[in-house]
Amino acid sequence: MVERDIMARVQAQFGERVLASYEFRGQCAVTVRPADLRAVLVWLRDDGEINADWLLDVGGVDYLGYPDDDDREWRYEVAYQVYSMAKNHRFRVKVAVPEGAESVPSVWDLWAVANWMEREVWDLYGIRFEGHPNLRRILCHDEFEGHALRKDYPINKRQKLSQPAENLLCDKVEWA
Amino acid sequence: MSDGTSVPPIPSELLTLNIGPAHPATHGTLRLQVQLDGETIVNTGCEIGYLHRGFEKQCETVYYQFVIPYAERLNYMGPVHNSNAWCFACEQFLGIEAPPRAQALRVITSEMARIIDHAVCIGTNLVDIGALTNFWYMYNYREKIYDLYEELCGARMMVNYPRIGGVSQDAPDGWFDKLLTTIGEMQEAVGDVQHLVERNRIFMDRTIGAGVITKELAISHAVTGPCLRAAGIPYDVRKAQPYWGYEKYQFDVPTAEGGDTYDRTIVRFQEMYESCKIIRQAVASIPGGAVMVEDHLVALPAKDKVYNTMEGLINHFKLIMHGIQPPKGELYSATEGGCGELGFYIVSDGSPKPWRVRIRPPCFANYSTFPKIIQGKMLADAIAALGSINIIAGELDR
Numbered sequence: 001m002v003e004r005d006i007m008a009r010v011q012a013q014f015g016e017r018v019l020a021s022y023e024f025r026g027q028c029a030v031t032v033r034p035a036d037l038r039a040v041l042v043w044l045r046d047d048g049e050i051n052a053d054w055l056l057d058v059g060g061v062d063y064l065g066y067p068d069d070d071d072r073e074w075r076y077e078v079a080y081q082v083y084s085m086a087k088n089h090r091f092r093v094k095v096a097v098p099e100g101a102e103s104v105p106s107v108w109d110l111w112a113v114a115n116w117m118e119r120e121v122w123d124l125y126g127i128r129f130e131g132h133p134n135l136r137r138i139l140c141h142d143e144f145e146g147h148a149l150r151k152d153y154p155i156n157k158r159q160k161l162s163q164p165a166e167n168l169l170c171d172k173v174e175w176a
Numbered sequence: 177m178s179d180g181t182s183v184p185p186i187p188s189e190l191l192t193l194n195i196g197p198a199h200p201a202t203h204g205t206l207r208l209q210v211q212l213d214g215e216t217i218v219n220t221g222c223e224i225g226y227l228h229r230g231f232e233k234q235c236e237t238v239y240y241q242f243v244i245p246y247a248e249r250l251n252y253m254g255p256v257h258n259s260n261a262w263c264f265a266c267e268q269f270l271g272i273e274a275p276p277r278a279q280a281l282r283v284i285t286s287e288m289a290r291i292i293d294h295a296v297c298i299g300t301n302l303v304d305i306g307a308l309t310n311f312w313y314m315y316n317y318r319e320k321i322y323d324l325y326e327e328l329c330g331a332r333m334m335v336n337y338p339r340i341g342g343v344s345q346d347a348p349d350g351w352f353d354k355l356l357t358t359i360g361e362m363q364e365a366v367g368d369v370q371h372l373v374e375r376n377r378i379f380m381d382r383t384i385g386a387g388v389i390t391k392e393l394a395i396s397h398a399v400t401g402p403c404l405r406a407a408g409i410p411y412d413v414r415k416a417q418p419y420w421g422y423e424k425y426q427f428d429v430p431t432a433e434g435g436d437t438y439d440r441t442i443v444r445f446q447e448m449y450e451s452c453k454i455i456r457q458a459v460a461s462i463p464g465g466a467v468m469v470e471d472h473l474v475a476l477p478a479k480d481k482v483y484n485t486m487e488g489l490i491n492h493f494k495l496i497m498h499g500i501q502p503p504k505g506e507l508y509s510a511t512e513g514g515c516g517e518l519g520f521y522i523v524s525d526g527s528p529k530p531w532r533v534r535i536r537p538p539c540f541a542n543y544s545t546f547p548k549i550i551q552g553k554m555l556a557d558a559i560a561a562l563g564s565i566n567i568i569a570g571e572l573d574r
Contacts, residue, residue: 024505025271056398056541057508059521059534067525079521081508081536085409088416092508112396116544124232139225139573149233168209168221169192176221176547 003028006050006091013043019096029092031077034104037095041107044082044091052082052091055107058117060125061094064151075099078121080107097127106132115175124149133175190218193555197226201304201559204569208558215554220547227573235533239499240266241340243533248334250535250571253296254289254514256325256335258571263338264419265509265520269502270340272474276463278342279420283458284355285337286420286511287451288325291362292318293514293566294402294444294451301441301563302373305382305556310369317362324355340500341475342468352459363452370445383438387549387561390435398541401516403565406443407435413512425457437557437564474500499528508536515539515566537571 007028011018017040020031032040044052061077063069074096083090095104106129108115118129119138126147129135137144141161146153170176195201195208202208205226211219231250235243247262248255260282267274274282299314322332328347329337337344373379389399394407404411412429414422430446432439468475472491481488506523516538523532542565550558 022506025268025507027507029506054395054398056400056510056517057519057521057534057536059536061523061532061534066531067527079506079534081519081521085411085416090508090510111398112393113398113541113544116540120540137225139228141225148230155230155233155237164207165223168207168223169211169219170221173219173547173551176219 001049001087001089002026003089003091006044006089009047009050010040010044010091013047014040027090027092029079029094031094031096034095034097037080037093038105038107038110040093041080041082042110044093045110049087050084050089050091051086052084052089054083054085055080055111055113056083056090057081058114058121060121060127060149062125062149062151073098076102076125076127078104078125078127102127103130104128105130108132112174123147126150133172134170188213197223201562203300203563203567206562206567206569206572208562210550210555210558212555215556217550217553217555217558220550220558222543222546224543224569225573227569229574231574232533232535235530237529239528240502240530241495241500243530244338244340245334245336248336250537250574251293251514251518251539251568252333252570253566253568254286254293255333256337257286257289257293257511257513258518259336260286260338261509261511261513261518262520263340264511265507265522266340266500266502268509269505269507269522269524270474270500272341272469272471274342274420275466275469276421277346277465278338278467280458280462281343281347281467282338283420283422283425284455285325285328285335285343287455287458288321288355290451290514291448292321294448295366297514297563297566298369298441298444301437301560301566302369302379304563305379305560307373307376307379310372313365313369317358317365320358320361324351324358327351327354339468339475341471342466346467352462356456356459359452359455363449366445366448374442374445380438382556382560383441383564384434384436386437386553386557387564388434388436389545389549393545393548394435397545399516399545400538400541401513401566402440402443402447403435403542404516405430406432406439408433413510413517417510419511422454424461425454427454427457437560440564501526501528510536513538515568515571516542518571535571535574537574539565539567539572543567543572 017036018030022029076097077094080093123137143161191212197205197207207223209221244259247258250258295314299311302310326332410429427450477488477491482492504526508521510519519536521534525531
């Protein structure tokens with residue numbers, strides 16, 4: 001199935017709950033609210049025609065200062081790249097995250113890879129994932145202040161970081 | 177036991193042990209914390225980020241074409257594949273296609289990169305479990321492949337060879353013949369190493385059943401590359417969504433069933449043979465023609481045009497000072513790197529600098545399985561499994 005058809009199916013299924021949809025060079029994406037994210041991803045996984053059972057990537061984007069973009073009501077997006085191995089097609093779901101309410105439901109219980117990837121988005125963008133069991137920084141140091149990939153974080157800013165983390169262990173191995 | 181000879185377990189305290197960040201078995205800078213009951217691992221914590229260089233942030237501050245050398249520092253075991261993949265992502269974004277000869281050269285250089293990536297992975301993994309000989313066999317031929325890169329473009333490791341819209345230069349005279357000779361020798365060396373380990377009792381005892389990634393775990397963790405294929409899922413981006421004309425070449429996707437360290441090693445051996453096969457076919461069928469698109473908005477003009485014509489000078493100046501200007505949009509581009517699916521998610525605001533570059537590093541997903549696959553195993557199994565996942569800190573931490 002080409003991505004345009006997947007997008008049409010998602011729009012037909014979710015109607016008004018799809019905030020925006022994009023098409024560029026044959027690739028399509030839909031943007032949804034955080035409250036609808038899990039429903040959309042699960043539906044994409046379970047729909048027989050789409051069957052997108054792989055979550056390949058989770059990555060944040062900060063649109064602060066994006067040119068000619070005054071009607072965007074949210075500052076951040078988190079993009080979920082999904083893939084269907086059986087049908088060999090890809091799709092992208094993005095979740096709109098407004099400034100001041102940087103919170104998205106976690107999908108770590110559906111795809112274990114989201115555990116680390118959501119930790120990375122939290123680390124670099126400061127977007128919280130509700131329900132995540134171990135939402136600690138993953139790339140930056142524990143003492144790091146701010147979130148490095150936000151557009152208002154200066155690229156040449158330096159921080160003094162000293163102490164290595166004492167304990168890396170979690171209560172359950174699934175959380176690690 | 178019923179015969180009354182069993183000894184009741186001796187109560188013991190758990191020992192917390194740090195491995196790394198500077199430890200020979202971590203091949204870079206990873207830190208592991210394991211909790212041991214005797215020699216059995218009962219809990220694991222991983223800390224990554226020691227090699228975090230802010231790659232994605234840095235990409236936002238430079239023009240698209242200046243990301244090429246940075247990209248090579250992601251997976252530095254097979255560097256040229258990353259820059260090839262970056263240029264390919266930019267070309268998809270611009271809606272252009274590299275000329276057929278450049279695509280074939282990309283296939284050849286990427287497969288060379290895959291061979292040396294696997295060679296280093298197998299070599300160092302075997303060193304970790306006590307087989308040093310193979311390491312020298314593998315590194316010996318890695319040097320010869322570096323010699324070929326050097327002859328192709330002047331650099332050995334970080335070659336900076338591809339360009340957006342093609343490759344920087346054509347292969348010199350006689351290069352393909354040398355390549356075929358080296359590939360033949362490489363294949364023999366791979367065979368030698370394979371025969372040393374494949375039915376080796378010590379190696380088999382150490383690796384069979386160590387660090388098993390099951391199919392279910394692989395799907396849930398989006399494991400790709402040799403680790404996935406060793407678990408029995410024949411997914412390869414080169415086959416599933418071919419690029420650079422991979423659909424023209426005859427090659428197999430090797431798989432195994434067990435998903436353990438042994439299977440991953442064997443799958444890598446077989447992939448090296450397949451890469452040799454692809455290189456031979458690509459050399460035999462290499463098309464003629466240019467290696468760079470003829471589009472003055474993307475490709476730098478030839479030096480004689482820059483020095484002797486006004487248009488050439490202007491085009492050169494515009495490209496260097498103002499960069500390549502793609503349209504607004506966003507795109508995810510995937511290729512098959514040494515460790516698995518290497519993805520670039522690019523968001524553009526229409527300016528010559530990317531608004532956002534998100535790398536999908538294959539190691540990141542692969543390594544996230546690690547605490548689960550060593551749970552309940554011996555510490556020595558963890559070291560064997562760590563090497564066989566082939567973690568490249570450069571792309572893990574970016």
